[in-house]
Each structure stands twice: as C-alpha cells, then as structure tokens.
Amino acid sequence: MARRYDSRTTIFSPEGRLYQVEYAMEAIGNAGSAIGILSKDGVVLVGEKKVTSKLLQTSTSTEKMYKIDDHVACAVAGIMSDANILINTARIQAQRYAYAYQEPMPVEQLVQSLCDTKQGYTQFGGLRPFGVSFLFAGWDKNYGFQLYMSDPSGNYTGWKAAAIGANNQAAQSMLKQDYKDEISREEAVQLALKVLSKTMDSTSLTSDKLELAEVFLSPSGKVKYQVCSPVTLSKLLVKYGVTQPTPEA
Template sequence: MEAIGNAGSAIGILSKDGVVLVGEKKVTSKLLQTSTSTEKMYKIDDHVACAVAGIMSDANILINTARVQAQRYTFSYQEPMPVEQLVQSLCDTKQGYTQFGGLRPFGVSFLFAGWDKNYGFQLYMSDPSGNYGGWKAAAVGANNQAAQSMLKQDYKDDISREEAVQLALKVLSKTMDSTSLTSEKLELAEIFLSSSGKVKYQVCTPDDLSKMLVKYGVTQPPAEA
C-alpha cells in the first residue's frame, strides 16, 4: 500500500455514455527519457482498459494475465468476457499472493473501465489484497483521500463523458503534488460506444490534452509571442 500511496494518482469516472480514466505521470527526474508508450493506461481487451497505480513491474505481470484470460474466454465462448468476471479472476490471482509465506503481494492498485452487454459501462477498483468493488468515481495513488472527497462532492449521477473529463482534470489539478498540470504529466483514456455500437478505447494525444486543459481553465493558454 505504501508503494501505491507514492505512485502517481489515477482517477476513474463513470458517465452515462462512457468511462473516463485520467492518470498522473510522475516525472522523477528531468534526465529521465519519457516513454512514448503510455505508462498509466493499458488496454486489456477491446472492451476493457485499466489505469494503474503502484509498482509497474508488478502491474505488467497482472495485465498480461488479464489479457490472456480475456482472450481465452473469447476463444471458448466467441464473445467478450464480462467485465466483472475478468476483474474477479484477476483479483483471485492477487489474493493468492496474500495467503502464503514466501511470496509478497502485488504492490499495485487498478481502476478497470469497461462495457459489456449485461451491465453496460462499469468502473471497478481493486487493491493488493484482492478486494474489488464497483464505483461511480474512484481515485487511487498519491493523495487519493483528497481526490475521493472532491469526487464525492462534485459527482452527479447523470454526468456526461465531457463533464466527466472536466471533473477528472479539475480534481487532478487540485490534488497533484506538482504546481501546474501539463500534457506531459497526464494521460487520459476513454471507453465509449462508437456510432456503430462498437466499444471504442481511445487514448488522448498530448496536443488534444493541452487544448482540453486550456478549454476547461485548468492551465493558462500560452502567451502570444
């Protein structure tokens, strides 16, 4: 839990037309080469994605496990795996590591976002003990208590996806350790249904993120030269 408390925070918000995940990338040193791949958001299957807080090497193992389970289910039943079933099977793996000596638990918390035909859009949070629960809005990582209480105040039941993005960015800007939010420090991903009714997972580009931050008044527009 200590490792998760020090990791960059991640926020998930469930809206009526999708699920929004926003993560803070911790820039530990300016000498560090920032990776081009996403480090907080991972696609598990076409209909499920997750945001991660904690030890990345532990997360990679669990994400691979989840991807294999999702593919096995699709191969066996010719349909996407229900989101909760996938979360539960991953949490069973996590729980096993808390039960016996000689192993340490996975030091990672997940926010799972997904859609299935049984329950529509869903957001789940799981911790190292293997406990998980369905949430309307949740935060993991650094300052998650402060973020959680802000979400509790500002979340509305019939929130739209755009409002959810705005709320997530606002909460992150108020609870992040660093003073200013920039697109380099953020990752934003959404799960929604496309016009053809297919589930779509979309990661926001840095340019779009910068525009969003200015649009919602989180950062000031760059001064004209």
Template sequence: MARRYDGRTTIFSPEGRLYQVEYAMEAISHAGMAIGILSSEGVVLAAEKKTTSKLLEQRSHEKLYKLNDYMAIAVAGLDADANTLIHYCRNQAHSYTLTYNEPIPCEQLVQRMCDLKQGYTQYGGLRPFGVSFLYAGHDKHYGYQLYHSDPSGNYSGWKATCIGANTANATALLKQDYVENCSLKEAISLAVKVLAKTMDSASIGADKLEFGTLSAQADGKIIYRAYTAREIEKLLADEDVKKILEEKEKDS
C-alpha cells in the same frame, strides 16, 4: 509490535492484520494518482505521470493500458508488478473469447485478476503485488462499469474513485462535484479539475497527464481511445482549469 509479525505474508497479527499487504498499499499511496469516473455515455480514466528524467524516452503509456476492445485499466504502484498482471488479464480475456466465442463479462475478468492477487497473500515465500487498478469496461449485462482492486484481492464497483497519492483530497472533490448519469464531456471536465487541484506540481502539461475514454462510436461499437498530447493540452486550456492552476501558483 509489527516487527514480530511482518516477516511472512501468512502471519496474522493479534489484531488480525496482514502487515505485508498494508506495506504494499503504502507503496501505492506514493504513486502517481489515477482517477476513474463513470458517466451515462462511457468511462473516463485519467492519470498523473511522474517523469523521472527528461532524458527518458516515453514510447508507450505508463499509467493507462488497453486490455481488449471493451476494457481498459489505470495503474498505481510498481510498474513491473502491473505489467505481469496486465499480461495475465489479457490472456484470460483472450482465452475466454476463444472458448465461448463471446467477450468475457467485465466483473468476471476483474474477479479472476483478484483471485490471483489474493493467492499471493496466503502462501509462504511470496509477496503481495504492489499495485492497484481501476478497470473501465462495458458488457451486455451491466453496460458501462468501473471497478477498483487492491493488493489484498478485494474489488468493488464505483461511480467515481481514485488511487495513488493525494487520494483523500481527490475523493472529497469527487464526492462534492460528481453528478450521477453525467455526460462523458462533464466526466472529462471533472477529471481534469480534480487532477489540477490535487497534483503536487503547480504547472501541469500534457507530459504529466494521461487521458483515455471508453465509449461508443457512432455505429455503436465500444472502443477505448487514448488522448494525444495535443488533445490533453486542449483540456488544460479550459478557463476553470487555468484559474485553478493560477491559484496553486500563488499559494506556492
């Protein structure tokens, strides 16, 4: 039945489904996992990097990106689609600041991005963007915020969520262990444990993970900080994380 209705993004099936959008979401389900956790002191973004070759030189982050001084983004899906949308999002934020002389509210920037994504699901000759995002942000209206958007153009606010592969297991762990208004340190620890339990690889190192936090400095300025390989290795040296990895190695 699907083959009769999946040739165009503008054709609904009799069940009211857009198959091209569902195919885009399926592509995302095979990407490396990304996790976002909201705390009272900031937002944590963590992601699994899937290295295609040892010969490939990684000079930049491939899963976590800084949008501006108060927003960052985690990606799951097609890198080329992500680069196009990230460039658009940065331009929108910069244009708003030049026009109104103040930072764009986080939700408004997310909505602009989703308006573009939704447009690619309703015009002929286009295909949906095969990428989902987690947005970590802060503004004067709602403080720290975490949003998720998908190829259909839908977006929603979350306390903790994930995108990419193995999301069912990761979501179950987040529901079980997440504590509302937790500290930034507790949120980082939870993100590490969830990745350690749900990643397909039994051995996890700094070369397979990316970490970043959006939080306030001592002077109150909000900044996004990407973790170095050495800092990630320190997170993985936690005793609880070591036990999880040892159990995975035994099971495999």
C-alpha cells in the same frame, strides 16, 4: 510490535492485520494519482505521470493507461513491474474466454479472476502481495459501462467515481462532492482534470504530466478505447480553465 509479524505474508498480528498487505498499500500511496469516473455514455480515466522527460517517446509509451481487451482498459498506481505481470495475466484470461465462448469476457468476471490471482499472493509463504492498485473501465452487454477498483488484498468494488495513488483521500472527497448522476463524458473529463489539478503534487498541470483515456461506444455501437494525444490534452486543459493559454510569440 509489528516486527514480530511482518516477516511472513501468512502471519496475522493480534489485531488481525497482514502487515505485508499494508506495506503494499503504502507503496501505492506514493505512486502517481489516477482517477476514474463513470458517465452515462462512457468511462473516463486520468492519471498523473511521475516519469517526465523530453527523451520519452510519449506517442508509443504509456505509464498509467493500458488496454486489456477491446472492451476493457485500466489505470495503474503502484509498482509498474508488478502491474505488467497482472496486465499480461488479464489479457491472457480475456483472450482465452473469447476463444472458448466466441464473445468478450464480462468485465466483472475478468476483474474477479485477476483479483483471485492477487489474493493468492497474500496467503502463501514465500510470496509477497502485488504492490499495485487498478481502476478497470469497461463495457459489456450485461451491465453496460462499469468502473471497478482493486487493491493488493484482492478486494474489488464497483464505483461511480474513484481515485487511487497519492492524495487519493482528498481526491475521493472532491469527487464525492462534485459527482452527479447522469454525468456526460465531457463533464466527466472536466471533473477529472479539475480534481487532479487540485490534488497532484506538481504545482502546474501540463499535458506531459498527464494521461487521459476514455472507453465509449462508437456510432456503430462498437466499444472504443481512446488515449488522448498531448496536443488534444493541452487544449482540454485550457478549455476547462485548468491551465492558462500560452501567449503566442
């Protein structure tokens, strides 16, 4: 039945579905997992790296985490070439707002603006939806720390904890069970690593298969985005009992 309705983005099936959007969501379901957790003193993002190689320069290249502005970052699941276009669009919008109003762009306004762009690609013929989902983490003076999730349809929602990518349903149910209000940033990191270790396709969890980033306020009150180094990440995995310490030679 779908064959008659999936050739065009603009054609609804009799059930009111847009199959092209659903196909884009399927692409995301096969991508590496990403988890975002909102805490009282920051936002934690953890992602599963699908591309692992000793030849990769991990200190300069990231697969899952991207900084959009000084106060906003995102985790990605889906087709990375699509994500790069949208991330560049978001960066330009944030800089235009800062240039015009001399202050950082509110997080939700930035997310909504980007989702308007994504939604446009679901309603015009000759285009296809972006096959990528985002977890946006940020801080602004209006609402403090915020976590948003968006999908290819252009929908976005605010979350306390959310998961995208492969096995996101299992991760979401674990987060629902273990998340508690007023969680600290350290507890959020522990919860994110625990959930990812149980839902990832990989049998063993190591620092080269993960990326961890945090958005928080520095002691001076400035918003800071920080990506965890592989060495620190290894120590955290051992500290929280996710992996066993390597025996010294």
